[in-house]
Amino acid sequence: MAAPLFDRLAIIGIGLIGSSVARAAREQGVARHIAIADALEAHRNEATELKLGDSVHADAAEAVKDADLVMLCVPLGANAAVAAHIGPHLKAGAIVSDVGSCKQAVIRDVAPRLPQGVHLVPGHPVAGTEHSGPKAGFASLFRNRWCILTPEAHTDAGAVEKVKAFWTAFGSRVEAMDPRHHDLVLAITSHVPHLIAYNIVGTADDLETVTQSEVIKYSAGGFRDFTRIAASDPTMWRDVFLNNREAVLEMLGRFTEDLIALQRAIRWGEGDTLFDLFTRTRAIRRAIIDAGQETAAPDFGRAAAEKDTSA
Amino acid sequence: MAAPLFDRLAIIGIGLIGSSVARAAREQGVARHIAIADALEAHRNEATELKLGDSVHADAAEAVKDADLVMLCVPLGANAAVAAHIGPHLKAGAIVSDVGSCKQAVIRDVAPRLPQGVHLVPGHPVAGTEHSGPKAGFASLFRNRWCILTPEAHTDAGAVEKVKAFWTAFGSRVEAMDPRHHDLVLAITSHVPHLIAYNIVGTADDLETVTQSEVIKYSAGGFRDFTRIAASDPTMWRDVFLNNREAVLEMLGRFTEDLIALQRAIRWGEGDTLFDLFTRTRAIRRAIIDAGQETAAPDFGRAAAEKDTSA
Numbered sequence: 001m002a003a004p005l006f007d008r009l010a011i012i013g014i015g016l017i018g019s020s021v022a023r024a025a026r027e028q029g030v031a032r033h034i035a036i037a038d039a040l041e042a043h044r045n046e047a048t049e050l051k052l053g054d055s056v057h058a059d060a061a062e063a064v065k066d067a068d069l070v071m072l073c074v075p076l077g078a079n080a081a082v083a084a085h086i087g088p089h090l091k092a093g094a095i096v097s098d099v100g101s102c103k104q105a106v107i108r109d110v111a112p113r114l115p116q117g118v119h120l121v122p123g124h125p126v127a128g129t130e131h132s133g134p135k136a137g138f139a140s141l142f143r144n145r146w147c148i149l150t151p152e153a154h155t156d157a158g159a160v161e162k163v164k165a166f167w168t169a170f171g172s173r174v175e176a177m178d179p180r181h182h183d184l185v186l187a188i189t190s191h192v193p194h195l196i197a198y199n200i201v202g203t204a205d206d207l208e209t210v211t212q213s214e215v216i217k218y219s220a221g222g223f224r225d226f227t228r229i230a231a232s233d234p235t236m237w238r239d240v241f242l243n244n245r246e247a248v249l250e251m252l253g254r255f256t257e258d259l260i261a262l263q264r265a266i267r268w269g270e271g272d273t274l275f276d277l278f279t280r281t282r283a284i285r286r287a288i289i290d291a292g293q294e295t296a297a298p299d300f301g302r303a304a305a306e307k308d309t310s311a
Numbered sequence: 312m313a314a315p316l317f318d319r320l321a322i323i324g325i326g327l328i329g330s331s332v333a334r335a336a337r338e339q340g341v342a343r344h345i346a347i348a349d350a351l352e353a354h355r356n357e358a359t360e361l362k363l364g365d366s367v368h369a370d371a372a373e374a375v376k377d378a379d380l381v382m383l384c385v386p387l388g389a390n391a392a393v394a395a396h397i398g399p400h401l402k403a404g405a406i407v408s409d410v411g412s413c414k415q416a417v418i419r420d421v422a423p424r425l426p427q428g429v430h431l432v433p434g435h436p437v438a439g440t441e442h443s444g445p446k447a448g449f450a451s452l453f454r455n456r457w458c459i460l461t462p463e464a465h466t467d468a469g470a471v472e473k474v475k476a477f478w479t480a481f482g483s484r485v486e487a488m489d490p491r492h493h494d495l496v497l498a499i500t501s502h503v504p505h506l507i508a509y510n511i512v513g514t515a516d517d518l519e520t521v522t523q524s525e526v527i528k529y530s531a532g533g534f535r536d537f538t539r540i541a542a543s544d545p546t547m548w549r550d551v552f553l554n555n556r557e558a559v560l561e562m563l564g565r566f567t568e569d570l571i572a573l574q575r576a577i578r579w580g581e582g583d584t585l586f587d588l589f590t591r592t593r594a595i596r597r598a599i600i601d602a603g604q605e606t607a608a609p610d611f612g613r614a615a616a617e618k619d620t621s622a
Contacts, residue, residue: 101532126532129609130596136609146528175528185525188515190532195573196507197533201592203562203569204499214496215595216602217457217486221412221437221501222508222540224605227596229533234589241577241585251514252574256567258514262506263563266552274552278545281512284526285441285538291527294535298440298447300611 005165006031010067012060012082014038014047015233016128017099018073019137022052024170027139037063046134061089069166072098076105076239083113092117095159097166099125101186101236103150103179105243119159122150122179125172126190130231143171144292150179187247191240192255194229195248198237201230316476317342321378323371323393325349325358326544327439328410329384330448333363335481338450348374357445372400380477383409387416387550394424403428406470408477410436412497412547414461414490416554430470433461433490435497436483441542454482455603461490498558502551503566505540506559509548512541 009031011018018036025031036053037060038044047056057063064070064086074082079100090096096118100106106122114120127145129136147167151160164174177185204215204223215223241248265273288294295301320342322329329347336342347364348371349355358367368374375381375397385393390409401407407429411417417433425431438456440447458478462471475485488496515526515534526534552559576584599605606612 126529128532131609140614145531148529185521185529186532188518188521189526189529189534193511193533193537195577196511196570197536198589198592199570199573200504200507200566201595202588203566205591205595206569207499207565210496210499212595212598215500216598216604218437218459218496218500219599219604220456221439221497222504223500224596224599225508225536225540226504227592227599227605228611229536230589230592231596232589234586234593237589238582238585242580242582245577245580248577249574252570252577254518255511255514256570256574258517259507259510259563259567262510263560263567266506266556266559266563269553269556271549271553274549275545277513278509278541278543278548280516281509281538281541282545284512284516284523285535285542287523287527288530288535288538293527293530294538295613298442300539300613301615302606302611303451304612304615 004030004032005162005169006068008033008035008067010035010037010060010063010070011053012037012063012070012072012086013074013078014043014052014134015073016132016136017125017141018071019047019050019052019134020139020141021071021073021099021137022047023137023139024142026052028169030166030169031069035063035067043134050134052134060086064089064094066091067094069162070094070096072096072100072110075235076100076102076109076243077235079106080109080113083110087113087115090115090118093119095119095121095162097121097123097163099123101190101240102244103148103182107150107152107179119156121155121160121163123163123167124148124150124182124186125167126186128232130228132233140171142167145172147172147174148182149174149176150182151176183244183247184250187244187251191244191248192251194232194237195241195252196255197226197228197230200226315341315343316473316480317379319344319346319378319380321346321348321371321374321381322364322384323348323374323381323397324384324389325354325363325445326384327443327447328436328452329382330358330361330363330445331450331452332382332384332410332448333358334448334450335453337363339480341477341480342380346374346378354445361445363445371397375400375405377402378405380473381405381407383407383411383421386546387411387413387420387554388546390417391420391424394421398424398426401426401429404430406430406432406473408432408434408474410434412501412551413555414459414493418461418463418490430467432466432471432474434474434478435459435461435493436478437497437501439543441539443544451482453478456483458483458485459488459493460485461488461493494555494558495561498555498562502555502559503562505543505548506552506563507566508537508539508541511537
């Protein structure tokens with residue numbers, strides 16, 4: 001194994017993503033020392049039990065002391081306060097990165113709170129599950145997934161390369177992108193899908209003509225697919241929508257416009273309009289499977305999952 | 312093994328559902344003879360190669376001759392023509408059932424075309440995958456899934472019991488329901504989810520600010536979940552929306568109303584509204600998992616599916 005990329009890695013926030021970073025960092029040997037900080041005592045206890053790091057801290061300022069790379073893995077709404085708190089304790093030349101789903105907000109909240117000589121390289125691994133907390137993480141979460149970095153033009157190229165090498169070591173493919181464009185792309189590939197999933201699960205739960213028991217029993221008809229992402233972490237997702245408002249509202253406007261047109265086609269019995277759309281969408285899934293971003297197994301391979309669990 | 316429930320089972324339409332019925336019927340020995348009819352030569356050839364039945368017919372009238380149970384497994388829009396064609400060839404006392412997602416339409420289209428003495432027991436196994444055709448079927452598709460029967464008050468109780476026994480033999484749980492209520496329940500648990508999945512995939516495909524390549528690469532953020540049901544059979548789903556218009560429009564109206572309220576909460580930065588909804592929806596998924604209608608594995612167990620494929 002080559003020399004570690006970093007002497008000391010500090011992970012601030014040890015939830016699903018932070019704990020997966022910790023596990024992957026350990027597995028790939030990218031840091032000599034992994035320091036973990038989390039504001040929640042329960043998370044710190046789990047991190048200690050699971051041996052996710054070499055040191056576990058209640059105070060993020062302690063974790064980042066002498067750190068070469070600081071990964072912020074907290075909900076977006078916590079970034080400003082965390083940056084303000086750790087800023088004075090960062091060593092010169094340290095790199096600060098993050099895993100948040102909105103990049104303009106991270107630059108807005110974190111950059112002004114870092115001292116001169118510290119490099120901010122915002123990042124977003126496009127990976128996750130609907131589970132939360134230190135126990136939910138796993139080292140292979142980032143394998144074969146894309147990680148988007150959104151450095152600014154003036155960002156130190158060496159720092160960007162080191163963050164790229166970090167994610168590459170976890171099996172990720174890394175791409176650089178303008179932060180504004182990132183937020184637009186993720187609005188359609190992630191944020192709006194989550195919003196409409198949350199929304200339909202809420203709509204179904206509110207019905208007085210269909211019981212909750214019926215919704216649950218007959219969910220295999222399609223509804224249950226939506227419940228997966230509608231089971232994602234509420235704090236994280238609240239913060240995503242509060243921090244990518246413009247792009248989400250733009251994409252949501254498109255979605256609603258298209259849906260109203262489909263509604264009209266149903267009302268007027270325009271079968272060809274429906275058939276043409278339904279044929280076109282099939283091709284998109286094929287492309288996602290061919291790009292290695294989805295399983296080709298029918299029904300997401302749920303049957304295989306059940307076999308795997310019972311084995 | 313007990314005596315077969317039926318001497319002759321005729322399956323009209325040998326796609327995903329029809330071929331799964333054929334396989335399950337063979338596995339469970341519920342019929343002495345399985346006769347298959349399909350209008351497509353390619354389907355008939357595949358049915359023959361796969362040995363899905365004891366006889367394969369181009370003409371549905373031949374398949375239903377002397378049949379005790381006729382299962383209509385064609386798209387909803389084909390039911391009227393099929394019923395008109397097979398009606399004169401059905402034997403007295405035969406049971407006609409189906410697997411369609413809309414039950415009022417089946418009663419409207421099929422009942423008036425059956426001769427006196429033939430029993431119509433409409434049915435709907437709430438199961439499926441996004442794949443189509445005779446090769447896509449499998450015998451365990453209905454296991455642990457619900458099958459809803461919507462007989463009318465005057466329907467022969469013995470015929471209903473035989474259809475119930477048929478699905479029970481496949482591992483399904485069977486429930487009777489009013490056809491109008493069925494169509495309302497399925498509008499929210501199946502039809503509207505499919506429509507919004509088709510819709511968002513179309514919206515993403517139409518964007519000029521985000522490339523198709525970007526949509527595909529970063530789909531793991533949530534979008535790819537929607538592409539699964541948006542890859543479902545276009546003909547089947549066109550017919551669902553044309554045949555359950557009122558219930559779909561009602562549920563879609565609810566969905567859109569709720570979505571506009573969420574949009575407003577995002578615009579005005581009402582984090583508590585978002586957080587409360589996102590917390591409530593998590594509980595619904597838990598209930599679906601507890602009811603045995605979903606895997607507890609994170610991410611639908613996609614990782615397990617990949618392992619299973621590579622093994």
